[in-house]
Amino acid sequence: MRTVDPGDCFETWRAAARRLLQEAVPPAEVIWEGNALPCLFEELAAYKVNADKLVVPAAFMDLAKSVACHADPDRWALLYRILWRIARGGERSLIEISSDPEIAKARRMEKGVRREIHKMHAFVRFRKVGEDDEGRERFVAWFEPDHFIVEAGTPFFVKRFANMDWSIFTPKGCAHWIGSVLKFSPGCAADPCEDPDQMEDIWRVYYRSIFNPARLKLKMMQTEMPKRYWKNLPEADLIDSLITESRERVDGMLAETPRAVRPILKNAYLEKLRNLPEVAEGE
Amino acid sequence: MDLANKLAILADAAKYDASCASSGANKRDSRDGKGVGSAGGSGICHSYTPDGRCISLLKILLTNRCIYDCHYCINRRSSNVRRTAFTAEEAVTLTLDFYKRNYIEGLFLSSGIVRSADHTMEQVVQVARTLREQHDFRGYIHLKTIPEASPELIEQAARYADRISINLELPTQTSLDRLAPEKNLARTQQAMGRIKLKLDEAHDRRKNGDRKLRHATGQSTQVIVGADDSTDADFLARSDVLYGTYRMRRVYYSAFSPIPEPSVVLPVKAAPLVREHRLYQADWLMRNYGFRTSEILPPETPNLDLRIDPKLAWALRNRQDFPLDVQTATREQLVRVPGLGLRNVDRLITIRRHTRVRLEDLARLRVSLPKVRPFLITADHHPARYILESDRLIDRFLPKPVQLDLFDDADR
Ligand code: SF4
Numbered sequence: 001m002r003t004v005d006p007g008d009c010f011e012t013w014r015a016a017a018r019r020l021l022q023e024a025v026p027p028a029e030v031i032w033e034g035n036a037l038p039c040l041f042e043e044l045a046a047y048k049v050n051a052d053k054l055v056v057p058a059a060f061m062d063l064a065k066s067v068a069c070h071a072d073p074d075r076w077a078l079l080y081r082i083l084w085r086i087a088r089g090g091e092r093s094l095i096e097i098s099s100d101p102e103i104a105k106a107r108r109m110e111k112g113v114r115r116e117i118h119k120m121h122a123f124v125r126f127r128k129v130g131e132d133d134e135g136r137e138r139f140v141a142w143f144e145p146d147h148f149i150v151e152a153g154t155p156f157f158v159k160r161f162a163n164m165d166w167s168i169f170t171p172k173g174c175a176h177w178i179g180s181v182l183k184f185s186p187g188c189a190a191d192p193c194e195d196p197d198q199m200e201d202i203w204r205v206y207y208r209s210i211f212n213p214a215r216l217k218l219k220m221m222q223t224e225m226p227k228r229y230w231k232n233l234p235e236a237d238l239i240d241s242l243i244t245e246s247r248e249r250v251d252g253m254l255a256e257t258p259r260a261v262r263p264i265l266k267n268a269y270l271e272k273l274r275n276l277p278e279v280a281e282g283e
Numbered sequence: 284m285d286l287a288n289k290l291a292i293l294a295d296a297a298k299y300d301a302s303c304a305s306s307g308a309n310k311r312d313s314r315d316g317k318g319v320g321s322a323g324g325s326g327i328c329h330s331y332t333p334d335g336r337c338i339s340l341l342k343i344l345l346t347n348r349c350i351y352d353c354h355y356c357i358n359r360r361s362s363n364v365r366r367t368a369f370t371a372e373e374a375v376t377l378t379l380d381f382y383k384r385n386y387i388e389g390l391f392l393s394s395g396i397v398r399s400a401d402h403t404m405e406q407v408v409q410v411a412r413t414l415r416e417q418h419d420f421r422g423y424i425h426l427k428t429i430p431e432a433s434p435e436l437i438e439q440a441a442r443y444a445d446r447i448s449i450n451l452e453l454p455t456q457t458s459l460d461r462l463a464p465e466k467n468l469a470r471t472q473q474a475m476g477r478i479k480l481k482l483d484e485a486h487d488r489r490k491n492g493d494r495k496l497r498h499a500t501g502q503s504t505q506v507i508v509g510a511d512d513s514t515d516a517d518f519l520a521r522s523d524v525l526y527g528t529y530r531m532r533r534v535y536y537s538a539f540s541p542i543p544e545p546s547v548v549l550p551v552k553a554a555p556l557v558r559e560h561r562l563y564q565a566d567w568l569m570r571n572y573g574f575r576t577s578e579i580l581p582p583e584t585p586n587l588d589l590r591i592d593p594k595l596a597w598a599l600r601n602r603q604d605f606p607l608d609v610q611t612a613t614r615e616q617l618v619r620v621p622g623l624g625l626r627n628v629d630r631l632i633t634i635r636r637h638t639r640v641r642l643e644d645l646a647r648l649r650v651s652l653p654k655v656r657p658f659l660i661t662a663d664h665h666p667a668r669y670i671l672e673s674d675r676l677i678d679r680f681l682p683k684p685v686q687l688d689l690f691d692d693a694d695r
Contacts, residue, residue, distance in 0.1 A: 097637055127384070209295045210338060211332040211333060211334055253545065261548060
């Protein structure tokens with residue numbers, strides 16, 4: 001029995017998996033753990049020399065890269081089992097069989113990871129903390145992802161906010177874009193800068209006003225914006241009161257006396273509008 | 284009035300407009316620019332309100348003053364709502380402040396009609412121009428336009444925006460005459476036609492190498508469902524024209540919603556949310572599944588069944604086409620099986636090259652077995668003919684009757 005610990009690092013897993021495969025160690029004889037510290041890239045160079053004699057489909061590598069970001073400690077073992085079946089088990093097309101139990105499981109994990117990257121793009125809320133001498137603004141955000149997605153999710157912010165400085169802090173790694181240089185640092189246990197941003201109040205005014213109390217669809221809201229994200233969304237603490245008040249607001253509208261129609265104003269434009277020539281439909 | 288109060292009024296004034304997607308822009312980002320912003324691909328929903336709607340754009344009216352009198356609308360001239368207006372500068376700053384905090388994908392700007400269509404359009408365009416030219420804003424902009432505005436102004440709007448739209452609101456002129464007397468269906472479609480030509484032109488120019496060209500990539504529109512007595516067939520027929528002739532990206536169906544300032548002409552009632560949902564499903568089937576309008580709504584049933592989705596309703600009317608063998612049926616046939624979506628059909632077509640598909644395969648693809656079972660043959664399942672022919676087949680798909688007051692809050 002061998003024990004391998006890639007931590008949360010895909011490259012380490014890949015190097016280890018390649019070696020095990022070359023030595024024909026079957027999945028049942030490997031114990032995969034996930035406790036090691038972040039990637040040790042230096043060590044990897046050694047493995048890259050005799051690389052790529054084992055050709056695996058590109059689709060597997062894509063899948064594996066995503067699954068690697070998943071928080072499930074079983075992911076490394078699952079990936080190795082799939083890799084083994086493809087490379088040693090004669091199941092060359094396995095990756096195409098989305099209904100195979102192991103592929104289905106990996107695809108579900110991939111979906112979870114993709115979805116969380118998407119939610120990171122959606123729910124990171126920057127707070128402004130200052131400006132430098134040249135007027136370049138600095139922002140910070142605190143986000144709590146379930147999976148290890150900070151690196152994969154960051155390029156989006158670089159593209160969108162290239163001309164601001166910002167840091168995104170999370171328990172699973174932090175990203176910093178300062179002076180147009182991107183750096184990653186280990187995660188932190190709690191939000192390091194808790195000052196609120198005054199703009200959050202204006203944002204809450206918007207959230208409250210754009211909500212239509214006459215159409216409650218709570219399930220829809222919660223599927224798309226799961227509760228676990230709420231604690232870092234400044235607008236989320238309005239949700240309960242908006243729901244509670246909605247019934248009364250709608251009843252009020254239904255009980256309202258209908259307003260009479262006001263006569264047409266004297267307005268040159270409305271006058272002109274009435275005298276416009278007919279346009280045939282489809283013209 | 285301070286900014287927060289203005290925002291409260293002008294966001295409230297804009298919330299009945301559902302047509303606020305933020306997808307399909309030309310790909311770009313801020314790395315070679317001075318400002319913020321990126322776009323392209325599908326838009327992001329940055330939040331959801333308890334009405335289940337996504338907040339993607341800052342959706343506001345520039346002003347809620349309006350000389351028109353559309354009876355479904357809170358801003359009509361006969362309404363007693365408080366009136367206000369943003370200055371262009373306020374709208375610009377608010378957009379940038381929200382954008383930099385990652386609250387939004389961009390701006391969806393509309394306006395009540397003040398003085399004239401052209402005057403109003405100019406104000407709206409001014410905001411977009413300032414965002415693009417002074418602030419190098421590269422996020423998404425959606426501008427609502429007015430059919431009677433001059434074509435030059437509409438084209439200017441299209442140059443700053445990613446999406447432009449004109450709301451049709453109601454599917455027939457008769458309904459417009461009664462409920463939105465200043466609006467005209469033929470003029471609206473005429474303006475849509477002109478916009479389409481410009482969009483096509485811009486598309487060709489980009490294709491022929493003008494990568495720098497800044498221009499909207501699509502138009503969309505909204506219709507209000509349940510304010511008049513138009514049938515679902517009326518709506519879908521209108522949508523057919525809109526997709527076919529004017530190449531709309533999307534037609535949005537918005538359930539007529541109670542407003543705090545109801546009109547004598549149009550008494551308020553609860554919003555027909557299920558109907559809205561079914562229309563979206565039907566629209567989706569027409570655009571992506573190869574269904575014709577007449578298949579979804581044959582002449583004898585002008586309205587969608589509210590109890591079941593339109594694909595299932597079609598299948599129940601066309602049982603002679605089933606059961607289909609998942610191993611041999613064509614893609615076109617499989618996408619018509621209730622419970623099978625496009626993605627899963629594609630997966631199944633790949634899978635069946637390597638293996639005999641069984642029910643457990645479907646289950647692992649998260650296909651609802653109760654739904655597909657009567658219609659599909661798999662390696663280990665052949666539906667009984669009598670089930671498919673039974674008058675009570677539909678009962679299998681209806682939700683179990685519930686005690687209503689007990690489950691009144693089921694959604695929570
Ligand atoms: S034109 Fe009609 S729909 Fe638009 S704001 Fe005025 S009253 Fe409302």
